[in-house]
Amino acid sequence: MSRCCSFRGLFWGLAVFGVAADQISKYRVFRWLYNDGRGDEHEVIPGVFRLCANFLKDRETGLPVRETGTGFFANLRTWGGDVLPQVNQGALFGLFNDHREAANAVFAAISVLAALAILYWGTRGAVKGDGVLTVALGLILAGTLGNLYDRVVFGGVRDFLHFYYINWPVFNVADCCLVCGACLLLVQAFLRRPAPCQTASVESGQQKEVAGV
Helix, strand or coil: CCCCCHHHHHHHHHHHHHHHHHHHHHHHHHHCHHHHHCCCEEEEEEEEEEEEEEEEECCCCCCCCCCCHHHHHHHHHCCCCCECCCCCCHHHHCCCCEEEEHHHHHHHHHHHHHHHHHHHHHCCCHHHHHHHHHHHHHHHHHHHHHHHHHHCCCCCCCCCEEEHHHHHCCEEEEHHHHHHHHHHHHHHHCCCCCCHHHHHHHHHHHHHHHHCC
């Protein structure tokens, strides 16, 4: 009975799918809108939503870039071109972006700690039987790892989704995973119910007690 209520595969599946969707979308959009390093925009819903890719004047040389690492990451940074993308070095939606490298290092460290905590939490026995909580943690882990990759390789997060109808800050797929996961976490906290397998186990135990077993 407990085996059918395990959502471990869902947790890992969401995490892997989310990271893959985030990185593939970032690399594809920034390569597509590269425009010889000048960047470009593509209207998806005119007047409402567009894809945008902005680039710096810096070119990848294989040497340390923005004090984020060494030439080891050069090939990862230049898949779409040798002009480096403009990145968000702060938190979600550009918070603390004024602090640049220091903010990126701090949030990268926080992301590592958060990922380790979610891995521990998401693989615990009590969590594996809760579908909503599993989905929430899987999405949060995906978003955390997706943006962590950017912070380590690019020195900041690549953003390209822009709902400019309401002047919403530019964001990415990892941000979507984080927000959706956090919302589900709140729903799970306020509307938590025993999982079917847990309910069946409690009822079975009560019946045995009545029968004197």
